[in-house]
Amino acid sequence: MKNVVLVTGGSSGIGKAIAQYLHDRNYKVYGTSRSPEKYADLPFTLLQLDVQDQISVNKAVEELIQREGKLDILINNAGVGITGPMEETPIDEVKHAMDTNFYGPLRVLQAVLPHMRKQKSGRVINITSIAGYMGLPYRGIYSASKGALEIATEAYRMECAHLNIHFSNVAPGDFATNISAGRFHAPVKENGDYAAGYKHTLNLIDEHVEDGSDPIEVAQVIHKILQQSNPGIHYKVGSFLQKFSITLKKILPEKSYEKMLKKHYGLK
Incomplete structure (x- = not known):
């Protein structure tokens, strides 16, 4: 019997790559989208699901x-990007990002875990981000939302281990996807105190996404995790420098690491 997989945000980007890769390897895959009718050509089934709406989540899972x-x-x-100076990012947009990137996965888990507990087995992989390991300038809200999910997964993992439900995180770096199309950008205030650094950061982000690797790499890592009987907690997928940045944060003095990040982002 095929393993049944639910991939939230499965209509594009990393989610689509994951769903397609697992479908091609004989998993029974269901993706989700807020508007599944727009993606009728996909080889796997898309369910209508909005991670910000618990009723929608419950309906899709049922x-x-x-x-x-x-x-x-x-x-x-499922997730959303957000950029902007911390001071100038509207609180409503902060709430939207947290609602999608952190509360959204928790809503899905509240709908899914009762079924996994009943069947006494399950695997959960939360897609976070390498950005979640550090407070990146002008991406602080995104970093915070993904960092929160990283930490929450550790708690879920310990709480659910005796139920034979295994949790892991997969943290991608920059990959060639259309995430920028749905990302909220706080407007650049041309004469503002943050304008120069913010512009430089936006250019860097666009360059990194355009030069990013194929998201199939994330799908391949997930497939390997699913084949393991006792998977680990944290997995990182990205360029050597992106993954090494996490190691550097562990070993460098805090101010040295901060100085390195500021230099990378063109900050004084």
Whole structure:
């Protein structure tokens, strides 16, 4: 019998790559989208789901269970980008990002875990970000939302271990996706105190995404994790420098690491 997988945000980007890769390897894959009717050409089923709406989440999960009778694997991938100076980012946009990137996965888990507990098995992979390991300038809200999910996963993992439900994080770096299309950008205030640094950062972000690797690399790592009987907690996928930046944060003095980041982002 095929393993049944639910991939939130499965209509584009990393989520689509994951869903397609697992579908091609004989998993029974369901993706999700707020507007599944726009993606009729996908080879796997898309369910309508908005991670900001618990009723929508519950309905999608119940539909999947009715169709398949079980859910073996949840991949919490749905997310949204956000950039801007911390001071100038509207609080409503901060709430929107946290609601999608942190509360959203928790809503999905509240709908999914009762079924996994009932079947006494399950695998959960939360897609976070290498940005979640550090407070990046002009990406602080995004870093905070993904960092929160990293930490929450550690707690879930310990709490659910005796239920035979295994949790892992996968933190991607920059990959060639369309994430920038849906990202909220706080406007650059041309004569503001943050204008120069923020402009430089936006240019860097665009360059990194354009030069990013194929998101299939994330899918390959996830497939390897799913084949492990006792998977680890944290996995990073990205360029050597992106992954090494996490190691540097552990070994460098705090001010030295901060100085390195500021130099990278063109900050004084």
